[in-house]
Amino acid sequence: MKDTRLNxxxxxxxxxxxxxxxxxxxxxxxxxxxxxxxxxxEYMTAWSIGGFTFEWALPxxxxxxxALICAxxxxxxxxxxxAFRRLSAWLLVAMMLFFTVTTLxxxxxxxxxxxxxxxxAVKLTNWQTFWKNVVLDVPTVWIFLTQKLRYRPxxxxxxxxxxxxxxxxxxxxxxxxxxxxxxxxxSWKVGKRMMQTDESLQMKSYMTYKNLQTxxxxxxxxxxxxxxxxxxxxQLTGTRVxxxxxxxxxxxxMLDMDGNDMSVDMLSSPDYLLIATLPDPDLDEIGPKGLxxxxxxxxxxxxxxxxxxxxxxxxxxxxxxxLYANELQLDFYGADEKAILVMARAMPAxxxxxxxxxxxxxxxxxxxxxxxxxxxxNDKETEK
Numbered sequence: 001m002k003d004t005r006l007n008x009x010x011x012x013x014x015x016x017x018x019x020x021x022x023x024x025x026x027x028x029x030x031x032x033x034x035x036x037x038x039x040x041x042e043y044m045t046a047w048s049i050g051g052f053t054f055e056w057a058l059p060x061x062x063x064x065x066x067a068l069i070c071a072x073x074x075x076x077x078x079x080x081x082x083a084f085r086r087l088s089a090w091l092l093v094a095m096m097l098f099f100t101v102t103t104l105x106x107x108x109x110x111x112x113x114x115x116x117x118x119x120x121a122v123k124l125t126n127w128q129t130f131w132k133n134v135v136l137d138v139p140t141v142w143i144f145l146t147q148k149l150r151y152r153p154x155x156x157x158x159x160x161x162x163x164x165x166x167x168x169x170x171x172x173x174x175x176x177x178x179x180x181x182x183x184x185x186x187s188w189k190v191g192k193r194m195m196q197t198d199e200s201l202q203m204k205s206y207m208t209y210k211n212l213q214t215x216x217x218x219x220x221x222x223x224x225x226x227x228x229x230x231x232x233x234x235q236l237t238g239t240r241v242x243x244x245x246x247x248x249x250x251x252x253x254m255l256d257m258d259g260n261d262m263s264v265d266m267l268s269s270p271d272y273l274l275i276a277t278l279p280d281p282d283l284d285e286i287g288p289k290g291l292x293x294x295x296x297x298x299x300x301x302x303x304x305x306x307x308x309x310x311x312x313x314x315x316x317x318x319x320x321x322x323l324y325a326n327e328l329q330l331d332f333y334g335a336d337e338k339a340i341l342v343m344a345r346a347m348p349a350x351x352x353x354x355x356x357x358x359x360x361x362x363x364x365x366x367x368x369x370x371x372x373x374x375x376x377x378n379d380k381e382t383e384k
Contacts, residue, residue, distance in 0.1 A: 003149050011146040014139035015079040018092065021136060022076030026169065028119040029069045032181040033173045034345050037065035038338075039116035046111035062177075070169045071095070077165040079143070082151075083158035089147040096133065096140045103130040120185035179363045180345060188343045188351065188358055195267055195356040208238040252343070254309075254333035257316055262333060266309070266353075272375060273353040274301055276330070278312040279340040280347050283322045287347075291326065293367035294348050298328055300371050313337035 029036045040061040044054035057064075075095065078088035099117075106112055107126035115129045124132065176182055184190065205222040212235055220228065228234040254263040266273060276294055278286065286294070301308035310332035312319045319332045344351055344361055350370050352360040362369050 007146055008149045010142060011149055014142045014146075015082070018136055018139050018143065019076045019079035022072050022079065025118055026069050026073035026076060028121040028185070029065075029116070030073065030169060030172050031176055031183045031185070032119055032345070033065050033069055033177055034062065035119060035181075035341075036069060036116060037062035038341065039112075039114075040064050040068075042112055066170070066173050066177075069173060070166060073169040074162065074165045077161065078158075081161050083154075083161040085147050085151050089144045092140055093144050096137055100130070100133045100137060103133050106130075178365055180349065180361055180366075184361075186342050188361065190358050190361055193357050194353075195264065206240050207236060208240075209234040210237045252339045253335055254311060255335065256333060266333075268356050269307070269353075270355050272306050272359070274306055274308040274370070275343075275351040275353065276308065276310045276348045277340050277344045277346070277351060278310060278314065278319075278348050279337050279344075281314045281318075281337060283312070283314050283318060285347055290346070290348055290364045293364035295326065295328065297350055297367050297370050298330060302329075304375065306375065309333060311335050311340060311343075313340055 038061070041058055044057055044061065048054055071091070072095070075088055075091050078084050079092065103115055103117075103126065106115060107130045110126060113126070114123060115126065117124065117129055117132075188194070206219050207222055207225055207228075208217055208219045209228045210217050212233060217237065218228075222239075228236075252263060253261045254266055256262050274297070276297065280286075298308060300306075308330060310319065310323065310328075310330050311334075312332055313335060314322070316332075316334060319334075322328075323330055323332065343349075344363075346363040346365075348364050350360075350362045350364070350367065351358065352370070352373070360370070360373060
């Protein structure tokens with residue numbers, strides 16, 4: 001490749017473009033490396049064929065998640081700073097080849113419906129993800145072809161940048177593993193209203209019509225249906241009903257011992273409700289620190305007359321035995337493991353609800369923040 005000003009300028013533009021995408025992608029996953037670990041497990045399970053499985057690698061999912069996110073961040077930093085240009089070019093080609101092939105197979109088979117390439121921050125379909133990678137492949141090829149243009153190796157400088165990038169991202173990921181994510185892109189973020197508690201709000205029904213002449217689709221309230229009754233112009237393609245009192249989280253439920261979903265009744269309470277989440281079906285995974293935190297918060301709730309319940313994915317009899325063995329006098333409800341993990345990551349975590357709003361959320365390592373919370377001031381902004 002000729003060393004011209006144009007070629008070198010295009011190399012810089014390509015490196016910055018791909019580098020910024022890699023930095024954004026690694027950051028959105030780095031705020032929740034456990035979430036990426038769950039996605040890695042999902043891929044391992046989905047791609048098991050016949051007698052060939054990845055079950056042996058499932059325990060390594062979180063390690064692979066941390067390593068992948070760190071590698072993506074490091075490549076992004078190297079591209080933007082121009083450090084180790086040959087190494088970064090080869091790493092970029094290898095990663096983009098892997099990403100492109102993986103997302104193409106995923107788009108064709110649809111075994112994993114969301115690749116998780118931007119964590120929970122940005123959701124893309126499988127085909128959108130594949131074409132996004134195809135777009136990135138173009139500057140990737142150019143970066144590889146022009147990697148030697150005006151490159152003057154500066155080993156000490158480049159090594160400092162590399163070590164710093166690894167240290168920053170590893171530290172960032174470790175922090176977010178040991179705490180609730182510093183930025184919550186999920187449904188149950190602090191301050192969000194999960195359901196409406198105003199009893200005067202009524203359900204609304206909607207109808208979707210397609211214009212047979214233009215292909216345009218419009219959604220209207222059912223009460224306006226008369227304006228769309230010309231069957232030569234409009235075709236009914238769908239209906240939906242919106243209940244303002246439903247929980248704004250897909251698949252979430254709080255099942256009592258009889259299998260009744262009590263989520264609406266519990267979360268709509270005008271009083272504080274403290275939920276201790278136990279997502280792992282194996283309750284022994286709580287660990288001694290988690291158990292101490294659970295006992296301390298339970299005692300605090302009892303002393304201050306705050307309603308507290310356990311939300312667990314384990315079998316009811318196992319939860320009952322666990323609570324009895326640890327002398328925890330708490331009501332408990334059942335929920336799907338994934339639904340609980342969307343709510344909070346830790347085992348246990350503590351989620352504070354009031355009037356349908358998420359007032360606070362804490363990792364068990366930060367349980368003292370529950371004890372210090374100002375329950376008298378409803379409007380206090382709560383830290384994770």
